[in-house]
Amino acid sequence: MSKILVLVDQKNNxxxxxxxxxLSEARKxxxxxxxxxxxAAVGTDMSQEASKLFxxxxxxxxxxxxxxxxxYLNPAWIQAYQEVVKEVQPRLVMTPTCETSKDFVPGLVSAxxxxxxxxxxxxxxxxxxxxxxxxxxxxxARSTVESAHPQVLLTIRAGSFDVTQPDPSKSGKVVxxxxxxxxxxxxxxxxxxxxxxxxxxxxxxxxxxxxxxxxDAEGFALIEELADSLGAAIGSTRALVESGICxxxxxxxxxxxxxTPDLYIxxxxxxxxxxxxxxxxxxxxxxxxxxxxAPIFQLSDYGLVGDLFKIVPLLINAVKELKS
Amino acid sequence: xxxxxxxKHVPDVxxxxxxxxxxxxxxxxxxxxxAYDASSVEAALVLKxxxxxxxxxxxxxxxxxxxxxxxGLAMGADNAxxxxxxxxxxxxxxxxxQILFQFFSDREYDFILCGKQSQDMDMGLTGGMxxxxxxxPYVTNAVGLEVDSEAKSLTVKRQGxxxxxxxxxxxxxxxxxxxxxxxxxxxxxxGIMTSKKKPMEVxxxxxxxxxxxxxxxxxxxxxxxSWSLPPERQAGLKLEGDPEEIVTQLMEKLxxxxxxx
Numbered sequence: 001m002s003k004i005l006v007l008v009d010q011k012n013n014x015x016x017x018x019x020x021x022x023l024s025e026a027r028k029x030x031x032x033x034x035x036x037x038x039x040a041a042v043g044t045d046m047s048q049e050a051s052k053l054f055x056x057x058x059x060x061x062x063x064x065x066x067x068x069x070x071x072y073l074n075p076a077w078i079q080a081y082q083e084v085v086k087e088v089q090p091r092l093v094m095t096p097t098c099e100t101s102k103d104f105v106p107g108l109v110s111a112x113x114x115x116x117x118x119x120x121x122x123x124x125x126x127x128x129x130x131x132x133x134x135x136x137x138x139x140x141a142r143s144t145v146e147s148a149h150p151q152v153l154l155t156i157r158a159g160s161f162d163v164t165q166p167d168p169s170k171s172g173k174v175v176x177x178x179x180x181x182x183x184x185x186x187x188x189x190x191x192x193x194x195x196x197x198x199x200x201x202x203x204x205x206x207x208x209x210x211x212x213x214x215x216d217a218e219g220f221a222l223i224e225e226l227a228d229s230l231g232a233a234i235g236s237t238r239a240l241v242e243s244g245i246c247x248x249x250x251x252x253x254x255x256x257x258x259x260t261p262d263l264y265i266x267x268x269x270x271x272x273x274x275x276x277x278x279x280x281x282x283x284x285x286x287x288x289x290x291x292x293x294a295p296i297f298q299l300s301d302y303g304l305v306g307d308l309f310k311i312v313p314l315l316i317n318a319v320k321e322l323k324s
Numbered sequence: 325x326x327x328x329x330x331x332k333h334v335p336d337v338x339x340x341x342x343x344x345x346x347x348x349x350x351x352x353x354x355x356x357x358x359a360y361d362a363s364s365v366e367a368a369l370v371l372k373x374x375x376x377x378x379x380x381x382x383x384x385x386x387x388x389x390x391x392x393x394x395x396g397l398a399m400g401a402d403n404a405x406x407x408x409x410x411x412x413x414x415x416x417x418x419x420x421x422q423i424l425f426q427f428f429s430d431r432e433y434d435f436i437l438c439g440k441q442s443q444d445m446d447m448g449l450t451g452g453m454x455x456x457x458x459x460x461p462y463v464t465n466a467v468g469l470e471v472d473s474e475a476k477s478l479t480v481k482r483q484g485x486x487x488x489x490x491x492x493x494x495x496x497x498x499x500x501x502x503x504x505x506x507x508x509x510x511x512x513x514x515g516i517m518t519s520k521k522k523p524m525e526v527x528x529x530x531x532x533x534x535x536x537x538x539x540x541x542x543x544x545x546x547x548x549x550s551w552s553l554p555p556e557r558q559a560g561l562k563l564e565g566d567p568e569e570i571v572t573q574l575m576e577k578l579x580x581x582x583x584x585x
Contacts, residue, residue, distance in 0.1 A: 186463060
């Protein structure tokens with residue numbers, strides 16, 4: 001029987017929502033073609049967490065636990081996944097697109113001889129062909145790509161698929177694998193992470209985003225207040241990161257994160273394509289900009305033309321009132 | 325130090341383009357040096373300012389690809405290799421990686437830089453695949469790069485999922501670069517003039533010792549079968565006027581119509 005293998009994306013040994021999106025779709029495809037769905041999870045301690053995957057349709061989870069997975073260096077990820085792929089021999093491998101997968105997939109694809117296609121937003125398995133759609137040209141265009149290669153590895157764009165209702169009656173097998181670390185020439189020196197109590201961009205259902213119109217740190221503090229009143233994550237444009245007003249991890253766009261929240265509030269953002277490439281699939285887009293002709297208004301469901309320094313404080317009050 | 329920078333000549337994504345009957349109309353497109361590769365060239369040139377280094381550019385592409393190489397030479401690179409053959413057309417990342425592997429397999433270098441992805445395909449596979457084929461370490465998405473030529477190692481600042489990471493990697497390695505790393509210099513008039521005298525070697529299929537079956541569509545494991553435009557988002561409601569009023573209207577819409585609050 002053919003196999004689909006889903007590579008699990010985790011943070012601190014917690015499976016991220018994007019993995020459940022990919023697994024849900026893998027299960028749908030498997031049910032259509034009559035295939036088996038298995039997962040592979042690497043981390044320092046993933047055995048317990050792995051059992052969450054069964055209610056979304058995984059039949060078996062291959063777990064590789066090792067202290068090496070505390071910090072990211074691609075040889076460890078490539079070797080671990082390569083060994084699982086060798087044993088499972090999946091026809092199709094799927095994993096969420098993220099900085100980690102964008103980094104290890106090229107090496108894994110070369111090591112396994114698979115055909116790699118990055119950042120897909122739809123997947124079809126048609127006989128001997130895997131057919132995907134994916135954005136390109138800075139997400140201004142879409143391409144349909146086909147491969148008849150015996151093994152295809154896809155990364156999946158965030159928010160492309162819905163998470164199915166979990167079925168807690170489903171069970172499966174967790175298999176812990178032995179791992180002999182490869183020789184690693186790279187050295188992980190330091191993680192310059194900004195710890196925050198605020199919900200992260202990856203998980204948020206509401207995002208408040210700041211652009212050049214926010215002007216400075218004082219303006220940014222206003223955005224933070226709006227985000228906190230909504231329990232939202234904060235996003236930003238490249239301009240704001242470059243001016244040093246906020247961290248690069250908040251950048252949404254072609255070279256930053258791609259987000260698909262239920263609500264995206266763009267404050268002082270003009271709507272250049274490099275930014276919108278990262279948020280145009282949000283369910284509802286609100287834009288606040290003093291320029292009535294700003295391109296963002298072409299995308300927004302609700303556009304407010306005006307001074308964000310007047311509008312945002314009013315919005316904060318209105319949200320606080322609603323929540324009280 | 326011997327530094328190679330891999331470059332690609334790509335359509336300028338900032339300019340409008342047309343898709344007709346599933347095809348990208350490439351005839352009228354303006355082509356430029358891939359922005360991510362331009363940042364890689366810039367990174368190499370910055371290192372050249374403080375270290376003794378030779379910066380060589382490599383590009384796979386048709387004849388007009390030499391414009392991208394000229395740009396890099398005008399910025400300050402020392403020489404260039406134009407890998408050019410009709411057989412390479414229709415290559416995907418796998419075929420590109422194979423071609424570059426053939427180019428590098430008998431060459432000496434300290435490290436290879438390239439853009440983390442190309443602006444047309446946004447695939448981001450070639451750099452890492454090349455490193456794996458060459459059996460050398462690779463680090464992607466670099467936003468900062470430092471070299472210790474005595475210790476023969478690179479310190480890369482990269483953007484990861486949790487934040488910025490500092491990773492050290494020894495010579496020889498491949499580092500793929502983000503355009504967040506720097507603002508590539510604009511070639512001076514002097515740079516443009518001197519670039520014309522800098523060596524550019526053209527290498528074809530036979531010159532690399534490759535067969536036609538290893539490159540182009542035959543050497544690729546996937547193919548684009550059609551192009552389309554992404555589903556367009558319609559412009560929605562635009563509210564102007566008194567801030568208090570429009571905020572009230574927005575709240576009403578978000579709670580009753582959109583139902584996201």
